[in-house]
Amino acid sequence: MSEQMLEILKNGIWETLYMTVVSTAFSYLFGIPLGVVLYITDKKGICQNKIINFVVGIIVNMIRSVPFLILLVAILPFTRFIVGTTIGSNATIVPLVVAATPFVARMVESSLKEIDFGVIEAAKAMGSSVGQIIFKVLLPEAKPSLLLGGTISLATILGYSAMAGFVGGGGLGAIAINYGYYRYQGEIMWITVALLVVIVQLFQEIGLHLARRVDKR
Amino acid sequence: MIVYQLISLSKEFREKGNTVEAVKNVNLNIEKGKIYGIIGFSGAGKSTLVRCLNLLEVPTSGKVIFNGKNLLNISPAELRKCRQKIGMIFQSFNLLSQRNVVDNVCYPLEIAGVKRKEAKQKALELLEMVGLKEKAKSYPSQLSGGQKQRVAIARALATSPDVLLCDEATSALDPITTTSILELLKEINQKLGVTIIIITHEMKVVELICDHVAVMSEGTVVEQGEVKEIFVNPKAEITKKLVLNKALDASDTGRNFLRIVFEGQSAFEPILSSLVLECNTMVNILGANTENIGGKAYGQMLIELPKDSSVVNKIKKFLDSKSVYYEEGGIAG
The missing domain is CATH 3.30.70.260 (ACT domain)
Known part of the structure; x- marks a missing residue:
């Protein structure tokens, strides 16, 4: 393989990591509050509210049911508005965040559902406010599960980021498509796929290890 | 002095057109410094009744008067303040699994706005009282059932409550551990003057530490009085069944x-x-x-x-x- 190709792959790895990590971070920034809202407004929740729960639930489901490639194209104007361009890594982050936030919200919701309800009741009985229950009970108690969910989200977002290669996004996905698919360099395609596998594996191992270390159960 | 006054308290649960009256028209006065037992078989409504005392369950009608205030008429902020004066322990302990023992006991102080240092000191004092000072840095998963309940008791006492509610607090424990927890509760009642309300289905619990007892059946209090009186001379059919186990x-x-x-x-x-x-x-x-x-x-x-x-x-x-x-x-x- 040429010196040049190695340089391209190196860049690809870097771009993929950048897109994935930044998108995941933003998805959690928006997804955690959404997940918490879904959880606490649900029936039996600490802030039951049928209307909010229904509306947020519908929006989350709607975005989740749009195929990522369609979403990517559909929100191009929005992407241009946010980052000023529609190609490259930064332009990929916008649709990635839009697509992954509802996914993350559901992941967070399901992590919160694992918490023993008695613990929340005990907190209530001790005179905790809703905010105190969220920040001192729900999120800390769900931490190991949230971390595990985080690794799953990372792997999913990584997969999405590779798809963005089709419409001018950067990263390993773009290399696989541009060199492997359009120029029939199968070898390059397999190398990028192998690299993606290694990255997913790394994320998974690190996540599992972290979750196990912080879990005091 | 009366800590709790329940006036024609009722609680209904409505599920798919079905109405279940869990608590029906209960009147009860609970005197300060006493240990009250509320006994009955499963489904008698005793758990619902005790959960109405700190409004974990909101009564359908009636009054819950705690220290002269009807809990149903006060603002959410005031209710939270009142709840800090009503400790509660549960059958399943309900400790925070990701916090160690001392931080669990600190939790109610934290939310009450007590400074970290003071909270920790108070928590360690309480852990000493329940005999678990050396476990301060352990996590709940490393403790036995009896030890978990001791931590829960320390936690419930952290904000120096007037009342301690015990919802089947010993039902998940073996007989020897049960006795030791009951002895601890008695000691707390005598040392700190905390009024204790115990929900149980075991006559033994009532016999061992309660001063007063109310017998519940099908949502109503069928008999109440001093434990000695009730134990010696049970009148209601259900009481006889409970006494004569x-x-x-x-x-x-x-x-x-x-x-x-x-x-x-x-x-x-x-x-x-x-x-x-x-x-x-x-x-x-x-x-x-x-x-x-x-x-x-x-x-x-x-x-x-x-x-x-x-x-x-x-x-x-x-x-x-x-x-x-x-x-x-x-x-x-």
Whole structure:
């Protein structure tokens, strides 16, 4: 393989990591509050509210049911508005965040559902406010599960980021498509796929290890 | 002084058009510094009742007056302040699994706005009282059931509450651990003057530490009064069932029996042997459930009655002379 190709792959790895990590971070920034809202407004929740729960639930489901490639194209104007361009890594982050936030919200919701309800009741009985229950009970108690969910989200977002290669996004996905698919360099395609596998594996191992270390159960 | 006053308290659960009345028109006064037992079989509504006391369950109608304030009429912020004065422990302990023991005890102080340093000091004092100071850095998963309940008790006491609610607090524990937890509760009641309300289905719990008891059945309080009174002379059918627990139930043996109640006579006085000698008869013990608490005998014993009615009269006379309470039962009883 040429010196040049190695340089391209190196860049690809870097771009993929950048897109994935930044998108995941933003998805959690928006997804955690959404997940918490879904959880606490649900029936039996600490802030039951049928209307909010229904509306947020519908929006989350709607975005989740749009195929990522369609979403990517559909929100191009929005992407241009946010980052000023529609190609490259930064332009990929916008649709990635839009697509992954509802996914993350559901992941967070399901992590919160694992918490023993008695613990929340005990907190209530001790005179905790809703905010105190969220920040001192729900999120800390769900931490190991949230971390595990985080690794799953990372792997999913990584997969999405590779798809963005089709419409001018950067990263390993773009290399696989541009060199492997359009120029029939199968070898390059397999190398990028192998690299993606290694990255997913790394994320998974690190996540599992972290979750196990912080879990005091 | 009265800590809690319940006035015609009712709680209904509505599910798919079905209405279940879990608590029906309960009136109860709870005096400061006492230990109250609320006893009943599963489904009697006792858990719902205790959960109405701190509004974990909002009553459908009636009043819950705590320290002179009707909890149903105050703002959410005021309710949170009141709840800090109402400690609660549960059957399943409900400790925060991701916090260590001392941080669990700190939690109620944290939310009450107490400074970290002060909170930690208070938590360590409480852990010392419940005998778990050396476990301060352990996590709940590393503790036994009894130890978890001790941590929960320390946590419930952190904000120096006026009342401690115990919702089946010993039901998940073995008999020996149960006794030690009950002893701890009694000690807390005596040392700190905290009023304790205990929900249980075990008569033993009530016998051991309660001053007052209310018996619940199908959502209503069927009988209430001093434990001694109720234990010696149960009136309601359900109370009799609770007092005469299964091991002691001789009604299906088809024999006439006498229930003798020990309510604090000297444990060292051989009452039964004296009875045998004095009445010149043999007795057949059908069942016994007695406990020696501080040198005094508590509990009950069932003996089979002889066929000869003159002997029976002799036995009764003897028991009268020793002022031991008894009750006849059985097919012809």
